Amino acid sequence: MAKRTPSNDGRFLALIPALVGVLLAILVFPHDVPPDDVPLPDLDLRKLSEVERADDARAARAEASPLPAEVRALGDAIRAFDTTEAKDPPHAPWAELRAALDESRRRALEKGVDAILDLRAVQLEHFLREVHTWRKTEKSSDELEAVGGGFVRRMVMTGYVKNGVLLLGDRELRVMFKLRWNAVTRFETEPAFQPTLDEMRAFYMFDLLHPHPTEAARETLAAARKNARSQADCDALAAGERIAAEQWRLDKIDKLARIDPTYPVAYARGVALYGAAKFDDSSRAFEEWIHAHPEGPLTLRARNHLRAAIAAAHAM
16 A cells, blocks of 8 residues: 655645535535425424323313213204215205304303303314224224314315325324314414414425415316327426416415414525526525525525526526
8 A cells, every 4th residue: 555655645635625626615605506396484383282282181081071062062053064065966055054153153152152162172182083094994984074174075085085185194294183173163363262373383394395286277287188288388387386386386485474473484485486487586585584684594595586686696
């Protein structure tokens, strides 16, 4: 084996500062880098687990001790409403179902909010149990329809079922159930029924990771596919679907930012706008982030993405 001479060692050591300088230049100075994905909200998993345990305890308590008759009647009205939504008959008596549910809600409130929260926890527990069964059998039960309405149909339509596998986990399912339950019972604006900030962060995290076009956009794209005649047509439709998904994600970014002041909304908008091929708007979003955060963990990345957005805008 050849021995390294002192002169060789000296030349090697002399190169180290130059190599370090090159690496620092790569890391510090901005260069064109298209954005990859949006940042995700910070979750406090401990707080999420506390909420889940509290819901489970409510459900167990309510199962062991019967709820007031008025609250059980509200539960029956919700089940009738949800079952009808799942079956989707051509002449559903929606007005009557809505009136019965609203009247049951009024009577149940006389027994206090706490008992109604117990009811929601019980129906949430039934929902999760039935979803677990559906995951295994791929068959919807009457009970799943009674507590989840058109859940299976909605999941398939939005693309949240891939190759027979539901993408959502229990954490997202819990929040999704609460939001829909609140909407059906018209408790959306009642503070006691609102999901916590960390629950909503978990819910929006899933949305940000799984963007998809709106229902109207999906219908338009499906109609256009029937008329596609060439590879160019197919490529254009694929691009249109990606743009529609990013536009949907932009809406979720804005909604998350309204409830979570810690979320880096300008940076996230820059990423989604780049994906939607709105390069000038993407540039402005990254500039907004850099102006507000001249230093920080996302700043260099924002500068790199800004250069890529400007380049893409000039290339159009």
